[in-house]
Amino acid sequence: MVADGDVRTVLRGTHKTARGDACAPWGARKTCVWDDLGRTEGSDLTVKLHYHLIAQIISSLRDVFVDRRYADKVVEYAFKRHPKWGSRDRKLFAEAVYEIVRHWRWYWYLAGQPDAEHAQREAITMERLWHVWAAYWVMAEHELPFFDEVGAVRRAYILERAKADVSPALRASIPDWMEKRLGDELGAAWPAIRETLNKPADVYLRVNTLKTERRSLKTRLAQEGFITDGIKEIPTALHLRQRYNVFGMAAFKEGLFEVQDASSQCVAPFLQVEPGMKVVDACAGAGGKTLHLGALMQNKGKIIALDVHDWKLAELRKRTARAGVDVAETRVIEGTKTLKRLAGYADRLLLDVPCSGLGVLRRNPDAKWKLSNEEIDRLIIEQQDILSRYSALVKPGGKMVYATCSILPGENEQQVQKFLSTRGDEWTLEEEMKINPAETGHDGFYAARLVRKKEEPKAAPAIVEEAAVLPPVEPEVSKDDLPAQSD
Ligand SMILES: C[S@@+](CC[C@H](N)C(=O)[O-])C[C@H]1O[C@@H](n2cnc3c(N)ncnc32)[C@H](O)[C@@H]1O
Secondary structure, three states: OOOOOOOOEEEOOOEEOOOOOEEOOOOOOOEEEEEEOOOOOOOOOOEEEEHHHHHHHHHHHHHHHOOOOOHHHHHHHHHHHOOOOOHHHHHHHHHHHHHHHHOHHHHHHHOOOOHHHOOOHHHOOHHHHHHHHHHHHHHOOOOOEOOHHHOOOOHHHHHHHOOOOOOHHHHOOOOHHHHHHHHHHHHHHHHHHHHHHOOOOOEEEEEOOOOOOHHHHHHHHHHOOOOEEEEOOEEEEEEEOOOOOHHHOHHHHOOOEEEOOOOHHHHHHHOOOOOOOEEEEOOOOOOHHHHHHHHHOOOOOEEEEEEOOHHHHHHHHHHHHHHOOOOEEEEEOOOOHHHHOOOOOEEEEEEEOOOOOHHHOOOOOOHHHHOOHHHHHHHHHHHHHHHHHHHHHEEEEEEEEEEEOOOOHHHOHHHHHHHHHHHOOOEEEEEEEEEOHHHHOOOOEEEEEEEEOOOOOOOOOOOOHHHHHOOOOOOOOOHHHOOHHHO
């Protein structure tokens, strides 16, 4: 008996080979036909395992591990290259690439290859990539197909290796340096977080409250066949029960929702914006949080979205147009002038700083193989620099949120404490939010809200004759430098 949803497959209508494997009955070496157990022949659940599909998986893995490309871009590229793939082929392809990237070190080991070589580009040959895929396929409880490239692979060998007693880092496919750093910084909390971060992420939608509300969107999506569930604690979030191509949905094109993890949806509300405020989103990127801020401000006030990359801000502009956010203006940061012009401008400042992304490894598993201790150290210096320099944008009495999608205390609370150790006379920590993926099932996030002290009321100057002849004090920022919207 096989439970519904069981991923095991058996071959049907095929020739058996001497190994007990099977190939296509028509003798074509390149295609094997598989059917889920318990499904009737010819049902729409039949999966065709085409040679070219697996060859594309191998080639895409090469792109990720040898050419160092991002896994999501590689998957996107393959989909564009094969427009005729049906949804089943796309699913099989994407699942294989992401699962192998996620568990790379483990499958590499199961394939009988030296652990020490898993991260060495020159050691990652096409032959070895086929064997890694074979290990993944066997562990997913599939029979190996009769392709020459995996002809030498023995199922029993892989299953036997899977029983070996290996280090937790190898078993969980975490690089040793990362295991040590996270273990040292998170202590007893790390093993549970490690386990959670190795699972595929669910898809969450953020309801665009400028255009609809949660109940209406849920009903609309259900009518179109997409079932969602509300998240009690997060009023804007809908959890998608199954993976769909959400970007193709009419409701998405109408700007009724954005795709945004439940944790990420907690950041903009944490900034406590109100309609009419002047807000700066200083590391706005493609604007996930800018859009949310615009909705919370009910499209009243002003948001200045900054980033060092104009191409990201171009994407933000497209998204604001779709979402109907009218209050956001983009500015690319070029030198120190952009910031100086905004000194003391903001009621609220969001610093969603560049970070290691260790809280979102479920979404970007390739970060495990691209990050390094040195890169994290460099990011920590950059984050402190942003926190210290950009805080000048907040007006006295205003607030800023420092946020990361990292779980490392060194990028989070320690950064805030370091900032306060030199700026504590001017800033106070109002609240911290730490989202632990193991406790919530959502991405790991950190946010701290700090308040800039109000200016002390100046003592009335003693009226003396000379005061009338003192020259006027030059303002640090001239009126021309002030942003247009401050008028
Ligand atoms: C975590 S991402 C922001 C994600 C974005 N807020 C969102 O919700 O979609 C960090 C962003 O900071 C930008 N960045 C990097 N260095 C920066 C700097 N010195 N000043 C401002 N932005 C910077 C990066 O280009 C990137 O888009």
